[in-house]
Amino acid sequence: MMKPILFSKSHLPLVHARFIISGQIHDPFLAGNLLESLLRSAPIAHSAARAFVSSFPRRSAFIYNTLLHAYLIDNLPSRALHLFDEMLHCNAVPNKHTFPLLLKALAQTRQLHCGVSLHSMIIKLGFSSDQFVHASLIHFYGSLGRVLDARRVFNENSGSGVSAFTALLSGYVKSGNLSSAREVFDGMPERNLVSWSAMISGYVQFGAPGEALVLFWEMMGMNLRPTYSILASILVAAAELGALPEGKWVHGFLERSRMRLSSNLKTSLVHMYAKCGDLTSAKQTFERSRDRNVDLWNAMIGGLGLHGRGREASVLFSDMVADGIWPDDMTFVCLLSAYSHSGMVSDGRECFESMSRVYKIEPKEEHYSCMIDLLGRFGFLMEAIHLIEIMPMRPSDGIWGSLFTSCGTYGDIVLGEALGKHLIEMEPYEPGCYVRLANLYASSGRWKDALSVRAAMKSRGVELEPGCSLIEVDGVVHDFLL
């Protein structure tokens, strides 16, 4: 195998000029070396790379592939696809290295039809059994929600490699089918850290944090070294379960292994400590961190809010702005929810209003939802309705639901009855709506109406599932059915 000749960054302009003068620029191999030297010294220098390529009279597939790769690294999938058009136009023949790059660009831009056409081209050119192309095709179909097509492509190759298995597994995860994902995982002839990561994060994303923890300990039992992303998934799982010892174990592991804590991991740690009720450790982690990005501030503001410390959350927000960190959407969700948990109605109003006026962030549905919840919780029902009326988007069932709950709290039977009926009409198989409407009737002595709501619920076959609460005692997570 011939090694590429790489030129140092400082020599590049000179070498480029010399190639042009001597005519060596006509040699696609040397021109390719020049391009690769540039991109190795500055991987995101796509515009300089583009200029280089424009000066190459003969452009090989290698040259196009290298530039396609640079566009993808710089998160410019559309430019990569335009470059492919140019490649075909210039009669450069794509090779097996071209297709994984294009399939990634098409997955990112979610272009199913173009991907299907490209799939035909791959078959015609005879690249479909290449393991890189094969895994990329499965990933393409899986990430566009076409898991059956992903499975069909997977089945076409008998000796699928670990990447093809992982891509299929991840396709099932994306479609929410965790049991099929697990079947693929269990059937893998070999696994690597990427496959473990895909399965563990799949469990976390789809609300199965307990399974994620079990799988994590199984992985650790095999003496595999967890990656950052696996540890971050485990921190989320621990936060969901309120499993403080597991969360602390991850923190200890990171410190023992002297792994550098990225901002993302610090954010996950703060979130985990706050959700597990250890606000002191959350604060310590936050305060020890020197380079605080907006996500880390948000995690701490949200953590304080979760514990009803709205006043401290408000002070922290001011510190953040004073520190030169510009708030984002999530900052206001955390702040509004902190005010809601602390009964700080006027602060909430002011915050909601200043979002767009001062910080130029237009409130999204989640901000309206927080604000309506805050107003409703503290009895400002008419103001909450006014906000629903003026919000630019269609109110979600969650918004109507939180207002309905407030009607029950404040005994507003007329509004509550109208909302309850509306919600049942919208979601006839949601037991909570029936129960809350029946309770509302019962609280005002309208027993007949309460019974008829219960009867309607029964006749439609809607059953109330017991609620579940989790608590961790001495390292064991217990669940309670309510």
Place this chain on the structure above:
DNA sequence: TTAGGGTTAG
């Protein structure tokens, strides 16, 4: 001749 794959939390 050089290069291309699957995972990534809050």
